[in-house]
Amino acid sequence: MTEKVHTMHEPADESVDSAARSTGGVAAPANKLIFSVNDLSVDYGAFTAVRDVTLGIYANDITAFIGPSGCGKSTVLRCFNRMNDTIKSAKVHGSILYHDIDLYGPTISATQVRRHIGMVFQKPNPFPKSIYDNVAYGPRLAGLKNKSELDELVETSLRGAALWDEVKDRLKSSALGLSGGQQQRLCIGRALAVKPDVILMDEPCSALDPIATARIEDLMQEIKQQYTIIIVTHNMQQAARVSDRTAFFTTEVNSESDRRTGVLVEYGRTDSIFSQPVDDRTEQYVTGRFG
Amino acid sequence: MALALDDLKSKNQTADRAFRGATLAGGATIVIILGLIAWTIADKSRLAFKTEGLSFFTEPRWAPAANVYGALSFIYGTAVTATIAVLLAVPVSLGIALFTTQVAPSWLKRPIVAMTDLVAVVPSVVFGLWGIIFLAPKLTPVFKRVSGWFHGVPVLGRIFGPASSGRTFMTAGLILAIMITPIIASISREVMETCPLTDRDGALALGATRWEMIKGAVLTHSAGGIVGSVMLGLGRAMGETIAAALVIGSSAAITANVFSPGDSLPSVIAFEWGEATSDVKRSALIAMGLTLFVMTLIVNFVATAVVNRSMKRMRGES
Ligand SMILES: Nc1ncnc2c1ncn2[C@@H]1O[C@H](COP(=O)(O)OP(=O)(O)O)[C@@H](O)[C@H]1O
Numbered sequence: 001m002t003e004k005v006h007t008m009h010e011p012a013d014e015s016v017d018s019a020a021r022s023t024g025g026v027a028a029p030a031n032k033l034i035f036s037v038n039d040l041s042v043d044y045g046a047f048t049a050v051r052d053v054t055l056g057i058y059a060n061d062i063t064a065f066i067g068p069s070g071c072g073k074s075t076v077l078r079c080f081n082r083m084n085d086t087i088k089s090a091k092v093h094g095s096i097l098y099h100d101i102d103l104y105g106p107t108i109s110a111t112q113v114r115r116h117i118g119m120v121f122q123k124p125n126p127f128p129k130s131i132y133d134n135v136a137y138g139p140r141l142a143g144l145k146n147k148s149e150l151d152e153l154v155e156t157s158l159r160g161a162a163l164w165d166e167v168k169d170r171l172k173s174s175a176l177g178l179s180g181g182q183q184q185r186l187c188i189g190r191a192l193a194v195k196p197d198v199i200l201m202d203e204p205c206s207a208l209d210p211i212a213t214a215r216i217e218d219l220m221q222e223i224k225q226q227y228t229i230i231i232v233t234h235n236m237q238q239a240a241r242v243s244d245r246t247a248f249f250t251t252e253v254n255s256e257s258d259r260r261t262g263v264l265v266e267y268g269r270t271d272s273i274f275s276q277p278v279d280d281r282t283e284q285y286v287t288g289r290f291g
Numbered sequence: 292m293a294l295a296l297d298d299l300k301s302k303n304q305t306a307d308r309a310f311r312g313a314t315l316a317g318g319a320t321i322v323i324i325l326g327l328i329a330w331t332i333a334d335k336s337r338l339a340f341k342t343e344g345l346s347f348f349t350e351p352r353w354a355p356a357a358n359v360y361g362a363l364s365f366i367y368g369t370a371v372t373a374t375i376a377v378l379l380a381v382p383v384s385l386g387i388a389l390f391t392t393q394v395a396p397s398w399l400k401r402p403i404v405a406m407t408d409l410v411a412v413v414p415s416v417v418f419g420l421w422g423i424i425f426l427a428p429k430l431t432p433v434f435k436r437v438s439g440w441f442h443g444v445p446v447l448g449r450i451f452g453p454a455s456s457g458r459t460f461m462t463a464g465l466i467l468a469i470m471i472t473p474i475i476a477s478i479s480r481e482v483m484e485t486c487p488l489t490d491r492d493g494a495l496a497l498g499a500t501r502w503e504m505i506k507g508a509v510l511t512h513s514a515g516g517i518v519g520s521v522m523l524g525l526g527r528a529m530g531e532t533i534a535a536a537l538v539i540g541s542s543a544a545i546t547a548n549v550f551s552p553g554d555s556l557p558s559v560i561a562f563e564w565g566e567a568t569s570d571v572k573r574s575a576l577i578a579m580g581l582t583l584f585v586m587t588l589i590v591n592f593v594a595t596a597v598v599n600r601s602m603k604r605m606r607g608e609s
């Protein structure tokens with residue numbers, strides 16, 4: 001995929017209503033649009049997990065995806081770095097433009113996409129290698145061999161993940177000896193080392209205690225200057241605390257089968273989603289009155 | 292209150308006790324049998340060690356008529372055939388394991404797994420017979436051609452030396468390789484299958500291609516188990532009697548040439564036991580059994596140590 005960044009323009013010809021949704025309902029967007037998702041649907045085999053998602057993601061924002069379990073938050077998130085390609089039954093329809101480049105275009109390599117768009121998973125998943133080798137893994141894949149450059153990159157990445165001071169004396173020991181919160185910060189550092197533009201986080205704190213969670217949330221605030229973050233969270237307080245924009249998903253009864261398909265209900269600035277939601281379902285969910 | 296405290300006592304411990312007794316008895320039986328085997332064999336080997344001394348291990352000649360009992364050629368033959376077997380079996384087995392776990396669509400996976408498992412149930416004497424009547428004659432011209440290619444080449448020219456027969460170290464190694472492939476393939480497959488999806492996703496999300504993911508996540512995760520499976524295969528190849536005995540050529544030889552006939556510990560024991568009339572010869576054969584036993588024990592100990600160490604490393608305890 002090319003490095004070239006095209007000029008941005010808002011998604012054209014949309015009705016006022018859907019334009020308001022897809023741009024997050026902001027009159028004068030402060031940040032540039034980095035992704036525009038158009039009519040995205042994902043099937044697992046014959047089952048449509050989520051359909052017709054249209055929204056725009058802004059650079060240097062933290063965008064939160066919230067909604068009840070099974071509404072397709074992870075599924076949508078995994079479209080942004082083409083992780084769904086690894087699931088045989090998954091089929092993605094619609095498009096995701098990244099700086100105007102269709103991520104699912106025929107000439108686009110999923111491997112290259114993932115170097116621009118990193119991911120942190122629900123369960124901390126450091127490799128059973130040393131702390132150093134975990135961080136150096138991505139850069140080495142990209143061909144970086146020079147020892148001193150690697151050393152430097154490992155240090156800056158671990159500093160970026162607010163982990164350096166805790167591990168600088170034991171870079172050679174196994175990453176699996178770290179605590180859960182440290183492991184998750186290591187995974188963030190490991191993602192930073194690839195120098196992505198975007199970091200996707202799928203419930204990154206759900207396996208962590210409140211203190212470790214707070215550290216990750218602080219970290220997100222620090223790194224958002226340089227990165228665009230999309231975070232899936234089941235924790236509404238977390239979405240309210242950390243994010244600039246929030247997308248609320250829910251499930252709707254499917255006409256073809258008895259399984260429920262996820263839909264995007266409402267997308268906008270986090271404060272307005274939480275204080276003045278437009279849709280009843282959003283209001284019920286954010287006020288905790290959800291079925 | 293006595294009544295309430297009575298409740299705390301467990302009521303029926305008989306079943307529990309019986310179970311514990313049964314497992315204990317089972318475990319003890321195994322230890323006793325193993326001890327008995329070790330003791331009998333060691334005891335019956337004494338005569339050979341007394342008459343031959345250390346030269347039992349260093350003497351290449353096996354000449355019962357001249358009262359010379361050296362095991363070195365057979366130890367060498369065992370080591371060479373087992374090494375050939377492992378060298379041939381490992382790439383094939385890992386290929387099968389990787390293909391079934393990482394590449395093959397699920398409809399293809401089952402038949403491949405079933406077929407490799409089927410190879411494991413073929414009795415070893417059948418492999419041996421197939422080796423004599425089919426493989427050995429077919430291999431003779433192949434060996435000749437290969438040794439022609441390497442003629443005059445340093446080192447390789449000696450390893451792939453002149454060939455005259457189809458019953459050679461190489462033939463035995465090949466048969467053993469076929470026999471241990473299912474062991475290595477199925478254990479490797481099982482450990483590869485336990486590679487967590489999260490490890491694989493982690494590698495892919497950092498921009499790894501499929502092969503890089505396999506190398507970085509699957510093989511790293513499975514390294515200990517793979518080493519263990521290879522060691523198990525090695526132990527099996529060293530101890531395998533009849534298949535190797537039928538195709539190795541049964542002539543004591545220490546030579547770098549893998550296309551030369553040789554002999555191995557289990558094969559000599561099997562073939563010569565019936566005609567072992569003198570006490571010393573019997574004892575020498577038993578001592579060879581002991582040697583083989585110790586060799587496989589060492590392989591197993593090393594395997595266990597390697598596997599444990601890598602497990603520990605993975606859990607982050609070192
Ligand atoms: N690999 C998969 N294969 C089949 N169905 C899946 C798979 N992953 C998720 N699903 C289904 O897709 C729907 C959405 O799942 P997911 O995106 O994980 O939801 P969320 O993250 O919002 O909880 C669920 O009904 C789930 O069962």
Ligand SMILES: [Mg+2]
Nearest residue numbers: 073074075232
């Ligand atoms: Mg999820």
